[in-house]
Amino acid sequence: MCRVSGLPTFRAVLYMVVAVIVLTLVGGGVVVIMNDDLLETAKERPARSDRERPEQIRLDQLVPTTEPARDFGEGGPGVTPTPPRLLAIARGEVPKRTRFALAALKNAQKVVVVDAGSVKVSGTGLNLLAVDPAGFRSWTPKAVAGQPGVWSALARGELVADSAATRRLGLVLGAHYQVDGGPRLRVAASATLGLKGVDGLVSTETGKTLGLAPGVAVLLHGKGAISQARVKKLLGDGAQVVSLVAETRKSTPRSTSRPTEQPVAGQRPTSYLDLYKVSATRCPGLSWTVLAAIGQVESGHGRNNGPSSAGALGPMQFMPATWKAYGVDGDGDGKADIWSPYDAVPGAANYLCANGAGKGGEKLRKAIWFYNHSWDYVNKVMGVAEAYARAYT
Numbered sequence: 001m002c003r004v005s006g007l008p009t010f011r012a013v014l015y016m017v018v019a020v021i022v023l024t025l026v027g028g029g030v031v032v033i034m035n036d037d038l039l040e041t042a043k044e045r046p047a048r049s050d051r052e053r054p055e056q057i058r059l060d061q062l063v064p065t066t067e068p069a070r071d072f073g074e075g076g077p078g079v080t081p082t083p084p085r086l087l088a089i090a091r092g093e094v095p096k097r098t099r100f101a102l103a104a105l106k107n108a109q110k111v112v113v114v115d116a117g118s119v120k121v122s123g124t125g126l127n128l129l130a131v132d133p134a135g136f137r138s139w140t141p142k143a144v145a146g147q148p149g150v151w152s153a154l155a156r157g158e159l160v161a162d163s164a165a166t167r168r169l170g171l172v173l174g175a176h177y178q179v180d181g182g183p184r185l186r187v188a189a190s191a192t193l194g195l196k197g198v199d200g201l202v203s204t205e206t207g208k209t210l211g212l213a214p215g216v217a218v219l220l221h222g223k224g225a226i227s228q229a230r231v232k233k234l235l236g237d238g239a240q241v242v243s244l245v246a247e248t249r250k251s252t253p254r255s256t257s258r259p260t261e262q263p264v265a266g267q268r269p270t271s272y273l274d275l276y277k278v279s280a281t282r283c284p285g286l287s288w289t290v291l292a293a294i295g296q297v298e299s300g301h302g303r304n305n306g307p308s309s310a311g312a313l314g315p316m317q318f319m320p321a322t323w324k325a326y327g328v329d330g331d332g333d334g335k336a337d338i339w340s341p342y343d344a345v346p347g348a349a350n351y352l353c354a355n356g357a358g359k360g361g362e363k364l365r366k367a368i369w370f371y372n373h374s375w376d377y378v379n380k381v382m383g384v385a386e387a388y389a390r391a392y393t
Contacts, residue, residue, distance in 0.1 A: 059273035059292060059392075064302060064315075064341035081142045082110050084219035084244050087195060088231050089116060091238040093215035101234050107224035112139060114219070115204060117212035120180040124169060126199045128159075129217055130207020139219055144191045147332055148281045148346065149269075153188030154203045165199035166190040182210050196242050268331050268342050272301050273392070279330065279346040285358030289392075291348055293384035294371065295341075302341050316344040318351075326351040 094102075094113050103111045115130035133154040137145040144150060150160050161171050166187075171177070176184045185202070193201065202210065218235070220226050228241045235241075269275040276295065280288040295301050295316060302315035312319055318327065318338055327336040330346035337343045348371075357367035368378045 059271060059276065059301070059388075064269065064272055064275055064345075080138060081140065081145050082138045082221040083141065083194065084139055084221050085226055086218075086220045086228060086231060086241055087197070087244055088218040088220070088235055088239055088241040090216050090218065090235040093213070094218060094235065098234055099218075102218060102220065102231065105220075105226055105230055105234075107222040107226050108220050109223060110221040112136070112219050113215050114217045115207045115212045115214050116217035117207070117210070119182060119210050119212075121177045121185075123180070126165070126169075127197055128200050128202055128207070128210070128212060129195070129198055130202050130204050130210075130212045132204055136201070139221070141192060141194050143332075144193065146328070147189075147191070148278055148330075149332070150189050150191055152278050152281055154201060154206075156188070157203060157206045158188035159185045159200050159202055159206075160189045160191055160193075161187050161200040162193045162195070162198060163190045164192075169199075179210060194244060196244055272341070275341060275345050279349045282328075282346055282349040283353030283358045285360055286349060286352060286364075287385065287389070289385040289388040290352070290357070290364070290368070290381065291345055292388050293381045294348060294368070295345065296384055297377070297381055305339060314338040314344045315341045316348040318344065318347065322351065323347065326354065 099111060099113055102108060112135070114132075114136070116128065117130075118125050118127050120126070131139075131154070133151040137151060153160055159177075165171065166173075171187050171190070173187055173190060176186050178184050185206075202212075218231070220231065228243065232239050232241050269278050272292070272295065276288040276292045280286050280291055292301075298312075298317040299305055299315045305315055306313050306317060308317060310319070313323075320338065323336070323338045327338060327347040328343060328350050329336045330344075331340070331342035335343070336347070338347075352367045352371065355367035355370045356363040365378050365382070368381050369375065371377075
C-alpha cells in the first residue's frame with residue numbers, strides 16, 4: 001500500500017495514474033494464495049463430502065481470482081437515483097424552518113442538508129461534503145449509487161474523490177494523505193459525482209473530525225426548474241446557489257451502449273472474507289456468512305467454477321439466464337462477469353435479496369431454496385454459515 005504525507009511529485013503521479021488506468025482497464029490477474037488448513041470447524045457430519053464441509057482455509061487469507069471475461073448481462077436492480085438540480089451553500093447552519101420552506105418551493109420534490117467545508121492537503125484545498133452513506137446514495141448518478149464499495153468506504157471513514165478532482169490533483173487510489181492540521185485520509189475510490197465544485201465525499205462522522213461546517217450545504221431535486229433566486233433568498237445573504245442540471249445530463253449515457261469511461265474506480269477486496277462482507281451490504285439484514293457458505297458449497301470459493309452438469313457457471317454457480325436478470329458489475333470495470341468473484345458474489349447477494357433474504361428467518365431459508373431448489377441444500381448452507389459465524393467472531 002502506498003502511504004504518503006503529501007501530494008506526490010508529478011513524475012510519481014504520472015507513473016501511478018498510468019498504472020491505475022491500465023489495471024482498471026485490464027482488470028489484471030490476481031494470485032490465489034493456497035495455505036494449509038487453519039480452521040477447525042465444530043460438529044462436522046462425517047458423511048459430508050468436501051464440498052459440503054465448512055471450508056478450512058481462512059477466508060481472510062484466500063484471494064479472489066478471475067477467469068477470462070465472458071459478459072452475460074448488464075447488472076441488476078439498484079437504488080433509484082434522484083439527482084440534484086441545485087446545490088446551495090449557506091453561510092451558517094440551515095435551520096429546520098428554512099428546510100421546510102425549501103421543500104415547499106415549486107417543483108422541489110426532495111431536499112437534503114449536509115455538512116460541508118474545505119480542507120487542505122499540503123496547502124492544496126479540497127472541497128468536501130460530509131454525508132450519511134446510507135441516505136445519500138440516491139443523490140449520486142446511478143453508476144455510483146449502485147457501487148457498494150463506495151458507500152462501504154465512506155462508512156469506514158475513507159474519502160471518495162470526484163474523478164475530475166482525482167485527475168486535477170493527481171490523487172492516487174489507495175494512498176493516504178495527511179490533512180493539514182487534521183487526520184490522514186485514505187482515497188478509497190474515484191467516482192463521477194456530478195456535484196459542481198465538490199472534490200469528494202466523506203462520512204458525517206469523518207466530517208466532524210475534519211471540522212466541516214454542520215448543515216450548510218443544501219441539495220434540491222425536482223422534475224422541473226427550481227428558482228435559484230428563491231433558494232438564495234431563503235438561505236440569506238452570502239448564500240451561493242449552483243445549477244447541477246448540465247452535470248447530471250453529462251453523467252447519464254445518451255444511448256443504451258455501454259459507457260467508455262469507468263464510472264467508479266477503487267481497490268477490489270483483497271480477500272474472500274472482505275468480498276463477502278462488502279457484498280452483503282447490498283442486502284440489509286443479510287449476513288456475509290450466508291454468502292460465504294454458498295460460495296463454499298457451490299465452488300469451494302472459486303476453485304471449481306464449472307460449468308456444472310446443469311450449465312451453471314462461475315464461483316457462485318449462476319445459470320446464465322438468472323445472471324442476466326440479477327448479475328451486477330461489482331467492481332466497476334464496466335462488465336457484469338459471471339466468472340469474476342468481484343461480480344458473482346454481489347450478484348448472489350442481489351439475487352438472495354430479491355427473494356427476501358434480508359428479512360431473515362423462514363424468508364432467508366426460502367431465498368436460499370430459490371438459489372438451489374433443495375431443502376437439504378438449504379440446511380447445508382445454513383450449517384456452514386453457522387460454522388463461519390463461530391469461526392470469525
